[in-house]
Amino acid sequence: VRNAPPQLWFDGRFVDADAPCAPLTSHAMHYGSGVFEGIRAYATADGGSAVFRLPEHLARMRRGCELLGIAFDEARCTQATLAVLRRNDLRDAYIRPLAWCGAGSIGLDVAAVSQHLMVATFATAVHLAGAGVRLTTSPWRRNPATSLPPLKLCGAYVNSILAKHEARQRGFDEALFVDGQGRVVECTGANVFLVRDGAITAVEHADALPGITRDTVMALSGARARPVSLEELLDADEVFVCGTAAEVTAITELDGRVFGEGPVTRELAQSYRRVVRGQDPARAHWLTQV
Numbered sequence: 001v002r003n004a005p006p007q008l009w010f011d012g013r014f015v016d017a018d019a020p021c022a023p024l025t026s027h028a029m030h031y032g033s034g035v036f037e038g039i040r041a042y043a044t045a046d047g048g049s050a051v052f053r054l055p056e057h058l059a060r061m062r063r064g065c066e067l068l069g070i071a072f073d074e075a076r077c078t079q080a081t082l083a084v085l086r087r088n089d090l091r092d093a094y095i096r097p098l099a100w101c102g103a104g105s106i107g108l109d110v111a112a113v114s115q116h117l118m119v120a121t122f123a124t125a126v127h128l129a130g131a132g133v134r135l136t137t138s139p140w141r142r143n144p145a146t147s148l149p150p151l152k153l154c155g156a157y158v159n160s161i162l163a164k165h166e167a168r169q170r171g172f173d174e175a176l177f178v179d180g181q182g183r184v185v186e187c188t189g190a191n192v193f194l195v196r197d198g199a200i201t202a203v204e205h206a207d208a209l210p211g212i213t214r215d216t217v218m219a220l221s222g223a224r225a226r227p228v229s230l231e232e233l234l235d236a237d238e239v240f241v242c243g244t245a246a247e248v249t250a251i252t253e254l255d256g257r258v259f260g261e262g263p264v265t266r267e268l269a270q271s272y273r274r275v276v277r278g279q280d281p282a283r284a285h286w287l288t289q290v
């Protein structure tokens, strides 16, 4: 890791990561009118580094940008991502691209404001890291897809922040969103799976983010996707969550229901680690060399 302070890529140039760049009148700061991604790069055995499923992350970002009318150039963002990783000399990194509406008007119309793109990198990503995640069902409902589509729109994350804050106040690590019919949706920043009698199920819900890690785990495990009730989740042999930051993480407790040793989860977490680190040649197409 380089000895200089980290830099980020901002509208085509490198700036110190803590330099004040965006005006306080930025539209996104007031209204959440931005779109972000959470991506990771991993050191590979050949001494290099690779970004995991970069095109899929940027395709999802483009969908969010299209909704908000923000122009988004995937090739430019790809180049910025690789450039900032090299600049900061990071092999293992959490990567945060953000496209947002800038200054120009205090009204809601995004057509009246400027548009910006940045890409930041972080040496560590800690979301649900460590042994044993204690989960609780949230009193908050997930943003319904009919009001806020499940994409990585900045403002939408206030919903996750409320749920996380409430769960932490009650002494839990993470919140589980359940809908009005008692069906499982997702966690604040990760998708949910269950294992029962050896069968792996990916929780399916229209209000949940279509996770790239979820897609990866489904491809690796042959898991079937279908709607799942909270009762069924409580009845599972194993529950795990997955996401770019969370990777594959076992749930050890859900509202007092304790889950025992999770051999299926452990094995899947291991295969996921092999894939992202370039140790599974059959999945090499998911890696973009830095």
Ligand code: PMP
Pocket: 038, 160, 186, 187, 188, 189, 190, 191, 208, 209, 210, 211, 212, 213, 214, 242, 243, 244, 245
């Ligand atoms: N759900 C939400 C709400 C998230 O923020 C994330 C993290 N992006 C996920 C699920 C997992 O998605 P991915 O595997 O693409 O990181």
